[in-house]
Amino acid sequence: MDTIQFELNDKQIFICEEHHHVLKFWHQFRADQPYLLTFDYHTDLHRALQGYMNKLSYTIKPWKNQDEWDLEQSRLLSAMIDDQWSSIDNLKHDEHIDAALKSGCIKKALVYSHDSYHGKPQRVYCINGNEDYDGQLVINNSQSYHELSTVINTTELESRFRLFDLCIPRNEWLNNYILDIDLDFFQSRQSITPPDDSFFKMLIDNARGISIAKESGWVNKWREEHDPELSVEFLLETLLNLIQK
DSSP states (O other), X not given: OOEEEEEETTEEEEEXXXXXXXXXXXXXXXXXXXXXXXXXXXXXXXXXXXXXXXXXXXXXXXXXXXXXXXXXXXXXXXXXXXXXXXXGGGSOTTOHHHXXXXXXXXXXXXXXXXXXOTTSOTTEXXXXXXXXXXXXXXXXXXXXXSSGGGTTOHXXXXXXXXXXXXXXXXXXXXXXXXXXXXXXGOOXXXXXXXXXXXXXXXXXXXXXXXXXXXXXHHHHHHHHHTOTTOOHHHHHHHHHHHHHO
16 A cells, blocks of 8 residues: 655645545544545545445345445445455545545545536535535535636635535634645646645645645646646645645
8 A cells, every 4th residue: 555644744644646545544533523625636426335346246236225235335344444444445546535424534525626526416515506505415616727727826716615615614614624635636737836825725734634645647647638747746745845834
């Protein structure tokens, strides 16, 4: 498991290659029931272990209904924690948020992404949809950018974050949250070095802990499509410098 945990600027930092490994870090905060604030190109909101369980069902089809499926999902998640995460790779890259909610690691998830979950199951509330917020445990705030360099620029980011406030007052999560960052959120070097990063820096400084998924395959894809000098090393160094300053 390619992971590392350390302290930087009095804050616990966790870095991994594959995004679902962050669950191991998030579980350390379980007693405080933090919110999760995640920056990601994708939504990563599939049901926990659905890939693994679907593979099992091709041969033995052991679940007669959704209640039995949910019970088995709960059993597998508990076993994953009890076996010290040796079976964590039964999760896929996009199943860790649901796993965190189902295992009680976090209270709710605020997902800030390029992709949208609109039109998918109602367990996720999409701010850009027409429905009123109904207390869902996941809120997806998806945004499209014409200029990649503006994704964390303070003026744009602070304005777009006000959409979260329509669902949950900011003071309910701002003093108790894990900040999760998938490096694929940044598609160019300019996207992580805006003229004004003060709002993003505030989110860093207020976080209980910070998890970072490198997801090198996606960063390499953005290098080919958007910025030939983009690299995981550049993004990680820039982000750690921002945490430290």
